[in-house]
Amino acid sequence: MAETRRRFEQDFRDGAVRLVRETGKPIAQVARDLGIKDGTLANWVNIDRRRRQDGADDGLGEDEKAELARLRRENAELRMRCDVLKRSLALWVEDSMGR
Structure with missing residues (x-):
């Protein structure tokens, strides 16, 4: 049986990452509250961290x-x-x- 993937809007992704970053809550808890898998949210957070390290901090x-x-x-x-x-x-x- 084929697995169907859910698509999330970029605004939703950004909001979820912002919740993790600003509240300091664990990724698993924020993911559970939002009804998504913690691995998915962890990927989004890691992408955001890399993006910030790669030059977003240079202003x-x-x-x-x-x-x-x-x-x-x-x-x-x-x-x-x-x-x-x-x-x-x-x-x-x-x-x-x-x-």
């Missing part, structure tokens, strides 16, 4: 994160171009010196 908005990523790519490209120019100059000097 950057989505636009700022996108700009930062763009600037990092641009910086890497400019470094590569600078390195190519340095090598080209070194080869040119070496060639003009007759070596």
